[in-house]
Amino acid sequence: MYQSKIVGIGHFVPENVVTNKDIESLMDTSDEWIQERTGIKERRWVVPGDGNTTSSMGTKAARKAISQANLLPSDIDFIIFATLSPDYYFPGPGVMVQKELGITEVGALDVRNQCSGFIYSLSVADQFIKTGMYKNILVIGSELHSGGLEKSSRGRGVSVIFGDGAGAVVVQRSENNTHGILSTHLHSEGLHAEELALIGPSTGRWVPEIIEVNDPNDTSYYPHMNGNFVFKHAVVRFSEVIMEALNANSLQTSDIGILIPHQANLRISQFIQKQMKLNDAQVFNNIMHYGNTTAASIPIALSEANEQGLIVKDKIVCLAAFGSGFTWASALIRW
Numbered sequence: 001m002y003q004s005k006i007v008g009i010g011h012f013v014p015e016n017v018v019t020n021k022d023i024e025s026l027m028d029t030s031d032e033w034i035q036e037r038t039g040i041k042e043r044r045w046v047v048p049g050d051g052n053t054t055s056s057m058g059t060k061a062a063r064k065a066i067s068q069a070n071l072l073p074s075d076i077d078f079i080i081f082a083t084l085s086p087d088y089y090f091p092g093p094g095v096m097v098q099k100e101l102g103i104t105e106v107g108a109l110d111v112r113n114q115c116s117g118f119i120y121s122l123s124v125a126d127q128f129i130k131t132g133m134y135k136n137i138l139v140i141g142s143e144l145h146s147g148g149l150e151k152s153s154r155g156r157g158v159s160v161i162f163g164d165g166a167g168a169v170v171v172q173r174s175e176n177n178t179h180g181i182l183s184t185h186l187h188s189e190g191l192h193a194e195e196l197a198l199i200g201p202s203t204g205r206w207v208p209e210i211i212e213v214n215d216p217n218d219t220s221y222y223p224h225m226n227g228n229f230v231f232k233h234a235v236v237r238f239s240e241v242i243m244e245a246l247n248a249n250s251l252q253t254s255d256i257g258i259l260i261p262h263q264a265n266l267r268i269s270q271f272i273q274k275q276m277k278l279n280d281a282q283v284f285n286n287i288m289h290y291g292n293t294t295a296a297s298i299p300i301a302l303s304e305a306n307e308q309g310l311i312v313k314d315k316i317v318c319l320a321a322f323g324s325g326f327t328w329a330s331a332l333i334r335w
């Protein structure tokens with residue numbers, strides 16, 4: 001069996017910075033409340049008409065990752081795209097990236113696992129590489145949340161948290177079996193599917209029905225989140241899945257060189273850090289500047305950590321996520 005290695009990382013975020021102060025003018029909230037509960041200071045929201053879409057941001061991040069890998073788009077033999085905010089209901093954004101990059105006829109897979117989507121995608125890439133099916137797989141996480149948030153006091157529990165952006169990596173076949181992706185661990189619990197969800201429009205609530213009823217109190221087309229419930233499950237599942245990855249590789253928390261948790265909420269990251277007795281240098285957070293970018297948060301954070309020189313050879317990099325589904329996942333990498 002082959003080993004898989006991340007050989008290129010890139011990210012792209014829209015230029016438009018939206019601070020908590022800016023949000024105060026849209027709804028009844030405060031910079032103090034947002035920072036105290038989430039750690040978020042600002043996020044990026046696309047400006048309508050600026051040309052940014054989920055797939056175009058993903059493409060920009062992908063170009064950087066491919067270039068860093070010293071490859072050409074034509075070297076990519078499979079694309080995996082994770083998002084909960086695709087450009088279209090169908091087709092998924094994987095094929096749009098393929099078109100933009102001019103990559104002809106390779107497979108493009110769209111993954112729908114929300115905040116865990118990037119790690120699920122990385123896991124799929126890892127399996128395809130290990131079995132020898134593909135050599136260079138492009139894995140993208142991208143989200144454009146801002147257009148679909150309820151930017152009023154009614155939606156404040158959700159809308160202050162989410163931001164737009166994209167990250168991408170190139171996963172490559174390697175013959176070095178001591179370095180690269182050591183293991184991935186995937187879980188879900190559909191019992192809590194509706195605790196963090198966007199119910200309609202969907203096949204359960206088609207658009208014509210929503211238009212016909214035209215109920216101003218219908219919030220089903222905005223994301224719904226039972227924040228407290230999500231928080232309580234997140235802190236347990238994050239720790240469990242990180243320990244599962246460490247145990248699978250006979251490693252301990254002290255072996256973690258850097259933990260890049262999905263940037264759900266800074267308070268969740270801090271809770272895990274404390275619970276696992278990790279020092280500040282072992283945990284990377286950038287939610288302060290981007291909010292929660294769902295499937296894009298881990299590759300954006302990985303890319304920034306890499307730019308800061310924190311992702312170096314031999315380091316144990318742990319990725320972990322929890323989110324809607326519920327789904328949760330981890331990946332352990334020896335760089």
Ligand SMILES: CC(C)(COP(=O)(O)OP(=O)(O)OC[C@H]1O[C@@H](n2cnc3c(N)ncnc32)[C@H](O)[C@@H]1OP(=O)(O)O)[C@@H](O)C(=O)NCCC(=O)NCCS
Nearest residue numbers: 029030033037115156157160227228230231264265322323
């Ligand atoms: C969303 C979250 C920050 C809310 O924090 P919380 O402490 O649970 O807050 P609550 O929802 O209990 O609300 C507390 C109060 O703040 C209010 N509130 C909610 N959003 C607010 C906002 N943006 N600004 C000001 N007040 C707000 C509520 O209305 C409530 O007021 P009340 O006590 O008068 O009823 C928190 O639950 C959380 O981070 N959950 C996990 C979210 C997450 O990680 N999601 C993604 C998973 S991938």
